[in-house]
Amino acid sequence: MPPEALPSVVHDYPAAVLLVDTASSQVVFVNDLARQLAPDLPLPADLEDWSRAAGLQVTSGGALGASSTPLARIAAGEPGSGRQVSAALRSQATAAREALWAIGMPLRDAPEPLRARSLLVLMPLRFPQAVAEVQASAAAGRAQRSVLASGLAMAISDPTRTGPTAENPDGEDDPLIWVSPSFEQLTGYTAAEALGRNCRFLQGPDTDPGVVAHLRAGIANAETVSATVLNYRHDGTAFYNHLVISPVFDAQGSLTHRVSVQSDVTQQVLAAREREAARAEAERARQQQEQASRQAEQAEQARRFGSLLLSLSEALTATTTVADVAATITEVVCAELGAAGGGLLLADHARTRLDFVSMARMPATTEASWSRVDWHEDAPLALAVRTRQAVFYPDSTALLAAHPAVTRHAPVPVMGASANLPLLAAGPGSPSGPGGPDGMDVLGAVFLYWERPHELPAEQQAALAALARYTGQAVQRAQLLAERRSAAEVLQRSLLTQLPEPDHLELRARYVPAATGEHVGGDWYDAIVLPGGATTLVIGDVSGHDMAAAARMGQLRGLLRAFAFDREEPPTEVVARLDRAIAGLHMDTLATLVLARIEQDPQDDAGAGAAAGARRLRWTNAGHPPPLLLLPDGSTEVLQRAPELLVGLLPGATRTHHTHVLPPGATLVLYTDGLIEHRGRSLEEGIADLRRVLSACSGLTLQELLDRLVTELVGQAPEDDCAILAVRVHPQDRPRPAEAGPGRIS
Missing domain, CATH: 3.30.450.20 (PAS domain)
Incomplete structure (x- = not known):
């Protein structure tokens, strides 16, 4: 190494170099590596403050400033060969430390103003050659020449x-x-x-x-x-x-x-500028990304709200009852908007109260008294229907602040955000009546709540307002359907016969309307006791499940009932007369039916058969499912014959007469296709299921038998309406059972 240079200190190895004013014990200059040891300490700085900021320690682990040779003594050249210290590695997230050799070089031979200065060099011990060169340079007294030849411009x-x-x-x-x-x-x-x-x-x-x-x-x-x-x-x-x-x-x-x-420091400044430019570019990219994310989020929110309204409109289209509407809105909003639950409330006709359709999706702590809300009380739902405006709150605290008297009704359950939406639909339009000046009627309200407190964004509030409009229309439609179903069921029941009670014949019937539509249809049953004592039975099905089908069924039933009573002729002739009447009266009607007559077997009028109660069944079938017979031993028989045309299809159609003996204790079952035909099941499979259930009903009363048939084969939501007529033949040589009725002939 040339005698005037210190290249291993300043150039070849990563040494930290400080220029120290020994008179004031202040650090007045540091190179980049020294600055990294105490990056947060501004210059000039007290030398011991710098030592603490750099975390300098002696080999035993104690602070260098508390030792016998603090950094000020080392800077003054004591000891001349320097000493070992360590500094924290600030570039690592660990407790690791760097071993250093600290040596001071007072500039005693420098120009007068520099003689109060000292170079303090901290050389990593992992470069032992450099440490040796520093020690040799200090020992030779070349420090002043070293600094003049080093990279420090002074x-x-x-x-x-x-x-x-x-x-x-x-x-x-x-x-x-x-x-x-x-x-x-x-x-x-x-x-x-x-x-x-x-x-x-x-x-x-x-x-x-x-x-x-x-x-x-x-x-x-x-x-x-x-x-x-x-x-x-x-x-x-x-x-x-x-x-x-x-x-x-x-x-x-x-x-x-x-x-x-x-x-x-040109390179450092330019690098810093590049870093700053890169940071600025990264910030611009981040902002652009955030903006794109916000736009994407807004687009996704719009898509989600559109999906909500589409899902809701599709789901509400399939609803037929108010209960369906209530279940649909909570299900869709919970799935699409993350709501925890809610409910649908309906207004009474006088608009004095709101009643929950169901409280199943309300908070668990909701008291039962909240099932009814007074129209004029201090409550969010009441406010919504009175003002015809949606009412939103971010949490229970805000709700209670806006409605301080609401707790008089009952405690308000703890919840997050909530929405109170009035349901409006086209109404009477009278300012003094239920309808408002705008012609809109308040039907009720929708309540929704979330677990998390938050302000509902404007887009979500708009979507909920649209939801309320859709729901109001669905509720109005469901209420109209309910009114029509009620009227139709009254009509249907009026068209169904009050069954007679022939001697030792027990008759029972059921009619179950379809779960969808108007709860009315063209299925019917009938029974007539003829003047001669025989009993005529009818089971029929006019196509359709609406009021029109019920009206056609009423016309057909009246004709057939009159024809059957007017003359005691074979069932085939009665049905033939009906065919001719349909054509002659231009009735646009098609129907399937079975017309049957139960009578005493003429061959047994005076014998044991009459005493025991043997009967003979005579019938004709116009395209209808076959009658079934349940015998006393639990076996069943299908009275299947060759199929014939529906009535109303061909006026001169050939009708065939069939007969079968009905033994005492036997049960005849006539039914429409709603009992045996279901989606995914063939007619043969349906008849097989009916026979299976009938076999299990041996020993049941006729009422219990019909209950079992309806429960197992029809269910609670039938796809089609269904009529069943059952006749049990009781023995005539013993008293009529009590369950068969009072024993009168109608």
Whole structure:
């Protein structure tokens, strides 16, 4: 190594270098590696403060400042060979430490103003050759030459010179009186060109005036000041100079010199600018991404709300009852908008109260008294229907603040956001009646709640308002359907016969309307006791499940009933007369039916058969499912014959007469296709199921048998209406059973 250089310290190895004012024990300059050890400590700084900020410790683990050789003594060159310390590795998220060799190099042979300065070098022990070179350099007393030859550009100025004098009319204030060789290398100015000039000659057109003003303020206050300033070399090229200017005072405290340390930080500044530009670009990209995300979120929210309304409209289209509507809205809103639950309330006709259709999806702590809300009480739902405006709250606290008297009704359950939506639909339109001035009628309200407290966004509130409109229409439709179903069921029941009670024949019937539509249809049953004592039975099905089908069925039933009673002729003739009447009266009607007559077997009029109660069944079948017979031993028989045409299809259609003996204790079952035909099941499978259930009903009363058939084969939501007529033949040689009726002949 050349005797005047210290390359292993400054250039070849990652050493931390500090310039210390030993008189004031202040750090006035640090290189980049030293700055990384205490990045948050501004300069100038007390040397011991810097030691603590860098976390310097002795080998035993104690703080260096508390040892016998603190950093101030090391900077002063004691001990001359330095000592081992350690510093925290701030670049790692661990407790690892870096072992360093700390050595001080007082600049005793430097120019006078620098003699109160010392170089403090912290060299990693993982570079033992560098440590040895530093120790050798210190021992040889070459520190002053090392710093002059190192990368530290230094200069000394004389602040006692204030400008031109008689001896030196061109003199400048605070001129440079000494510069290091590194200063010459850094600036491109030789010592001869720089000495005698104020360092302002390094400034140029793009030098920041604010930075210059900061430096001048520190100089004027005789303080150590530092800044990064844009300077210009002799050849006009610009570079960023990190400048530290420190005052030097004599024993009387008078300012005698200024020492400045300069270092080229152009690469660091440019890298920082690139990092800042990259950060700015990343920030712009982040903002653009956030904006795109917000737009995507808004689009997704619009899509979700559109999906909500589409799902709701589709689901509500399939509803036929108010209970269906109530279940649908909570299910759809919970699935699409994350609501926890809610309910549908209906207004009474006088608009004095609201009643929940169901409270199954309300908060678990909701008291039963909330099932009814008074129209004029201080409650969100009441406010919504009175004002015909939706009412929203972010949480229970806000709700209670807006309605302080609501707890008089009952405690309000704890919940998050809530929505109270009035249900409006086209109504009477009378300002004094249920309908409002706008022609809209308040049908009730929808209540929805969320577990999480939050403000419902405007888009969601708009979607909920649309939901309320759809729901109001669905409720109005369901109420109209309910009214029509009620009227239709009354009509249907009026068209069904009150069954007679023939001697020792027990008759029972059931009619079950379809779960959808108007709860009315063309299925019917009938029974007539003829003047001669025989009993005529009818089971029939006019196509359709509406009021029109019921009306056609009523016409057909009346004709057939009159024809059957008018003449005691074979069933085939009665049905033939019906065919002719349908054609002659231009009745646009098609129907399937079985017309049967139960009579005493003529061959047994005076024998044991009559005494026991044997009967003979005579019937004709016009395209209808076959009758079934349940025998006393539990076996069943299908009275299947060749199929024939429906009535109303061909006036001259051939009708066939069939007969079968009905033994005492037997049960005849006539039915429509709603009992045996279901989606996914054939007619044969349906008849097989009917036979299976009938076999299990042996020993049941006729009422119990019909209950079993309806429960197992029809269910609670039948797809089609269904009529069943059952006749049990009781023996005539014993009293009529009590369950068969009072024993009168109608």
